[in-house]
Amino acid sequence: xxxxxxxxAERIGVxxxxxxxxxxxxxxxxxxxxxxxxRSGRLAPGTRLPPYRSLxxxxxxxxxxxxxxxxxxxAEGWLTARQGSGTRVAMGVPSAPPGQRGRAQxxxxxxxxxxxxxxxxxxxxxxxxxxxxxxxxxPRTAWSAAYRRALQAAPSEAFxxxxxxxxxxxxxxxxxxxxxxxxxxxxxxxxxVCSGFAHALRLLFGQGGGGVLRGPLAVEAYGLGFHxxxxxxxGVRTVPLPLDEHGARVDALGRERAVLLTPAHQFPTGGxxxxxxxxxxxxxxxxxxxxxxxxxxxxxxxxxxxxxxxxQGLDPERVIHIGSVSKSLSPALRLGWMVLPERxxxxxLAAKGEREAWASVLDQLALADxxxxxxxxxxxxxxxxxxxRRRDRLVAALAAHAPHIEVTGIAAGLxxxxxxxxxxxxxxxxxxxxxxxxxxxxxxxxxPGTQMPAPDGLVVGYATPPEHAYGAALEALCEVxxxx
Amino acid sequence: xxxxxxxxAERIGVxxxxxxxxxxxxxxxxxxxxxxxxRSGRLAPGTRLPPYRSLxxxxxxxxxxxxxxxxxxxAEGWLTARQGSGTRVAMGVPSAPPGQRGRAQxxxxxxxxxxxxxxxxxxxxxxxxxxxxxxxxxPRTAWSAAYRRALQAAPSEAFxxxxxxxxxxxxxxxxxxxxxxxxxxxxxxxxxVCSGFAHALRLLFGQGGGGVLRGPLAVEAYGLGFHxxxxxxxGVRTVPLPLDEHGARVDALGRERAVLLTPAHQFPTGGxxxxxxxxxxxxxxxxxxxxxxxxxxxxxxxxxxxxxxxxQGLDPERVIHIGSVSKSLSPALRLGWMVLPERxxxxxLAAKGEREAWASVLDQLALADxxxxxxxxxxxxxxxxxxxRRRDRLVAALAAHAPHIEVTGIAAGLxxxxxxxxxxxxxxxxxxxxxxxxxxxxxxxxxPGTQMPAPDGLVVGYATPPEHAYGAALEALCEVxxxx
Numbered sequence: 001x002x003x004x005x006x007x008x009a010e011r012i013g014v015x016x017x018x019x020x021x022x023x024x025x026x027x028x029x030x031x032x033x034x035x036x037x038x039r040s041g042r043l044a045p046g047t048r049l050p051p052y053r054s055l056x057x058x059x060x061x062x063x064x065x066x067x068x069x070x071x072x073x074x075a076e077g078w079l080t081a082r083q084g085s086g087t088r089v090a091m092g093v094p095s096a097p098p099g100q101r102g103r104a105q106x107x108x109x110x111x112x113x114x115x116x117x118x119x120x121x122x123x124x125x126x127x128x129x130x131x132x133x134x135x136x137x138x139p140r141t142a143w144s145a146a147y148r149r150a151l152q153a154a155p156s157e158a159f160x161x162x163x164x165x166x167x168x169x170x171x172x173x174x175x176x177x178x179x180x181x182x183x184x185x186x187x188x189x190x191x192x193v194c195s196g197f198a199h200a201l202r203l204l205f206g207q208g209g210g211g212v213l214r215g216p217l218a219v220e221a222y223g224l225g226f227h228x229x230x231x232x233x234x235g236v237r238t239v240p241l242p243l244d245e246h247g248a249r250v251d252a253l254g255r256e257r258a259v260l261l262t263p264a265h266q267f268p269t270g271g272x273x274x275x276x277x278x279x280x281x282x283x284x285x286x287x288x289x290x291x292x293x294x295x296x297x298x299x300x301x302x303x304x305x306x307x308x309x310x311x312q313g314l315d316p317e318r319v320i321h322i323g324s325v326s327k328s329l330s331p332a333l334r335l336g337w338m339v340l341p342e343r344x345x346x347x348x349l350a351a352k353g354e355r356e357a358w359a360s361v362l363d364q365l366a367l368a369d370x371x372x373x374x375x376x377x378x379x380x381x382x383x384x385x386x387x388x389r390r391r392d393r394l395v396a397a398l399a400a401h402a403p404h405i406e407v408t409g410i411a412a413g414l415x416x417x418x419x420x421x422x423x424x425x426x427x428x429x430x431x432x433x434x435x436x437x438x439x440x441x442x443x444x445x446x447x448p449g450t451q452m453p454a455p456d457g458l459v460v461g462y463a464t465p466p467e468h469a470y471g472a473a474l475e476a477l478c479e480v481x482x483x484x
Numbered sequence: 485x486x487x488x489x490x491x492x493a494e495r496i497g498v499x500x501x502x503x504x505x506x507x508x509x510x511x512x513x514x515x516x517x518x519x520x521x522x523r524s525g526r527l528a529p530g531t532r533l534p535p536y537r538s539l540x541x542x543x544x545x546x547x548x549x550x551x552x553x554x555x556x557x558x559a560e561g562w563l564t565a566r567q568g569s570g571t572r573v574a575m576g577v578p579s580a581p582p583g584q585r586g587r588a589q590x591x592x593x594x595x596x597x598x599x600x601x602x603x604x605x606x607x608x609x610x611x612x613x614x615x616x617x618x619x620x621x622x623p624r625t626a627w628s629a630a631y632r633r634a635l636q637a638a639p640s641e642a643f644x645x646x647x648x649x650x651x652x653x654x655x656x657x658x659x660x661x662x663x664x665x666x667x668x669x670x671x672x673x674x675x676x677v678c679s680g681f682a683h684a685l686r687l688l689f690g691q692g693g694g695g696v697l698r699g700p701l702a703v704e705a706y707g708l709g710f711h712x713x714x715x716x717x718x719g720v721r722t723v724p725l726p727l728d729e730h731g732a733r734v735d736a737l738g739r740e741r742a743v744l745l746t747p748a749h750q751f752p753t754g755g756x757x758x759x760x761x762x763x764x765x766x767x768x769x770x771x772x773x774x775x776x777x778x779x780x781x782x783x784x785x786x787x788x789x790x791x792x793x794x795x796q797g798l799d800p801e802r803v804i805h806i807g808s809v810s811k812s813l814s815p816a817l818r819l820g821w822m823v824l825p826e827r828x829x830x831x832x833l834a835a836k837g838e839r840e841a842w843a844s845v846l847d848q849l850a851l852a853d854x855x856x857x858x859x860x861x862x863x864x865x866x867x868x869x870x871x872x873r874r875r876d877r878l879v880a881a882l883a884a885h886a887p888h889i890e891v892t893g894i895a896a897g898l899x900x901x902x903x904x905x906x907x908x909x910x911x912x913x914x915x916x917x918x919x920x921x922x923x924x925x926x927x928x929x930x931x932p933g934t935q936m937p938a939p940d941g942l943v944v945g946y947a948t949p950p951e952h953a954y955g956a957a958l959e960a961l962c963e964v965x966x967x968x
Binding site: 064067068070071072074075080081082087135136140143144147148151152153154156157158159160161162168172195196198199226238323330331332333334354355356357358359360361362387450464466 | 627640830846948
């Protein structure tokens with residue numbers, strides 16, 4: 001059996017055949033083939049591998065076979081995996097000396113039992129993928145203090161089985177905060193705590209179609225592949241909505257039962273949904289008795305203009321508002337929330353189960369204190385300043401070294417989109433990988449079913465590098481951009 | 485007994501006496517008095533109640549008594565609690581129309597779908613259901629200290645996206661602890677952190693049959709219905725194994741692909757699996773290339789004999805060992821672990837996703853510190869003493885007031901089984917409910933497909949009531965038992 005993923009490979013800029021042969025089934029064969037491709041240098045460090053789905057389709061194997069193979073190679077240290085940025089060849093993997101024909105050895109990490117790389121352990125030198133805040137800026141002292149205060153103040157029952165809606169202290173604090181900061185029309189009884197956006201999607205759309213909402217679900221033509229995969233696994237068909245300079249073309253909505261939007265800051269292209277379209281999508285939802293799922297993933301971070309309020313404020317009975325602390329504080333906390341129309345509260349709680357099985361109740365209490373004490377606002381304001389400066393440095397670096405590159409989507413959020421000349425995205429992403437700069441092209445976020453034109457561009461996350469490393473990351477970025 | 489909080493009341497501008505009188509202990513009396521004060525309008529909506537400490541001092545009761553009373557009334561909707569703003573009388577609480585003498589009704593929370601009450605919100609007076617440790621015994625100070633230390637010591641990357649295997653610090657600490665305390669043969673790379681036993685089951689058996697293991701799955705004829713339901717939802721057929729005085733009849737195992745056991749302390753009947761059967765089930769698994777899933781839910785709590793080691797120690801490649809802190813510390817933490825055969829590590833990680841989406845990384849770090857610093861051992865030893873005393877009090881109370889009732893399953897764990905005369909279980913459970921005693925009969929745990937005889941019995945959890953309420957709970961229990 002010899003099969004190839006030339007098609008996928010072309011899309012990601014790698015000319016490669018994979019030979020699935022030898023003993024032990026397809027999974028073992030795929031692991032061997034990928035390992036050999038990395039070891040031999042045919043897959044360069046930093047190269048992004050195709051999504052499970054497309055490689056599985058190309059090779060004619062099950063999606064789980066690809067997932068298992070990737071996981072195994074991540075565990076062995078050959079690959080690294082990050083949500084939203086996909087699976088990549090690890091940096092620092094030694095290629096084979098000439099003549100070596102023995103079994104490929106995974107790279108040794110010092111002081112570590114050889115198995116299971118931590119996520120990003122062998123990350124590239126400069127991480128400009130989107131999606132993660134500056135981990136070095138986590139407010140350790142203020143958070144620890146909130147945690148200690150919250151634990152001391154908590155009633156005993158807080159240490160028993162948890163209410164699946166989440167701690168009331170947190171829902172009250174969130175209700176107040178979201179109303180004040182994001183224009184959400186909420187009350188504590190409309191809020192259900194969860195462990196992040198993906199958990200919220202799982203609760204809403206269930207597995208095997210057993211969720212609270214039904215598909216088909218309209219989604220933006222550009223978005224996180226991870227979310228599309230999660231929905232596909234749950235048996236939910238997604239229908240791509242084209243984007244233009246005013247955001248998602250909600251006039252293209254038809255008979256879908258729900259639409260998933262990033263209205264404050266389209267992910268990844270970066271603009272807010274035009275006010276007329278905000279109104280139009282609410283009208284559509286009312287007329288169709290449909291639901292708008294609002295992914296407010298970075299609504300706190302807006303730099304130049306008045307913040308765009310939550311779409312939910314237009315009609316709390318037609319919009320499910322979802323947020324989390326993953327961008328504002330840390331993805332390590334696993335805390336998020338859904339603000340639900342009244343009719344969805346009961347079904348979502350039923351989907352969650354009789355007791356809290358996911359979100360740490362003690363972290364919930366700490367977040368409540370962190371919000372009520374004003375620490376959350378202080379942290380967000382501080383990080384807004386920090387990220388605004390980073391954005392300004394990005395814009396300045398490009399103006400100085402690549403003035404022909406247009407930067408868009410910079411009014412808000414933790415990433416920008418660099419528009420590239422047609423046909424240059426693939427080679428730019430490849431060049432970046434070779435230079436140890438991890439970032440994604442727009443193609444990585446494109447819904448496979450969309451017909452809209454495919455602009456060339458790079459999605460540059462500027463929040464992840466620690467402060468001291470940001471300047472070097474920008475220099476490296478400028479070097480991999482296509483010339484004028 | 486008539487006591488007042490005039491002093492506190494003056495400080496907060498309310499002139500009021502509270503009368504602590506009537507049956508059921510001070511906590512119940514305080515709840516009644518506060519409820520009546522709100523209902524009658526003597527405490528106006530929005531009024532701030534005194535802090536626990538000062539009301540406790542004024543009334544000469546324990547601080548926890550006040551905390552529990554407030555929590556109960558918050559759960560019922562009479563009061564609202566917010567960190568930083570204290571506990572207040574809820575808005576919109578209707579005061580009684582003149583002449584009303586019925587039981588006060590809690591206010592409806594606006595905009596809330598009537599649904600299942602949150603766990604224990606409207607709980608019975610005495611909670612003798614199994615499964616939850618004493619929430620009032622959570623080691624707040626030691627845990628907060630571990631959390632603070634762990635956060636200060638953590639590298640920055642800990643606040644970024646998490647490794648789905650779990651933090652290495654925690655896996656190393658667990659590996660050492662489980663080897664020492666439970667005889668588990670582990671290493672950190674065999675451990676995957678999860679959010680509790682149910683999460684582990686979901687990862688192993690997946691949804692729609694897409695999991696790491698396949699059914700049919702043999703289970704003990706008596707066990708948690710919640711687990712059976714979860715497996716059924718995932719499309720896994722369960723085959724009941726009969727139980728006898730030596731535990732599960734593993735000789736009845738046939739062509740199943742896996743078996744789920746509680747070898748240290750059969751749940752709920754309470755005995756350990758006989759040593760010969762421990763060996764036999766391993767032989768079966770080896771011969772069939774099957775897997776034993778070991779639910780070590782309360783292995784730390786053994787009172788009279790040498791602890792029964794984990795079955796996993798007999799063959800780490802044939803047993804998946806699963807544990808959590810839900811019994812030993814608190815179900816509020818949502819932390820558990822799986823110790824896996826090597827071949828299952830990759831697939832379980834693939835099922836979990838590319839990064840940690842569930843268990844709080846910060847709580848993971850805190851647990852690692854809690855284990856390494858010896859705080860976990862100290863807490864477990866302290867609770868073992870406490871629960872052993874409770875078990876002894878249960879046995880003594882039954883010997884004194886119901887000597888005809890046999891108590892079994894008392895060598896370990898947080899619950900006992902009271903054997904009842906044939907045909908009396910249903911009426912005993914019903915009588916208990918009428919008397920405000922929550923507990924379950926054995927029938928609630930019975931696999932619907934089993935053919936084994938159905939003994940009558942009550943499953944009495946003795947860990948849940950706070951210490952001060954345990955005596956009253958035992959008295960109430962003895963009153964609902966069938967006569968000799």
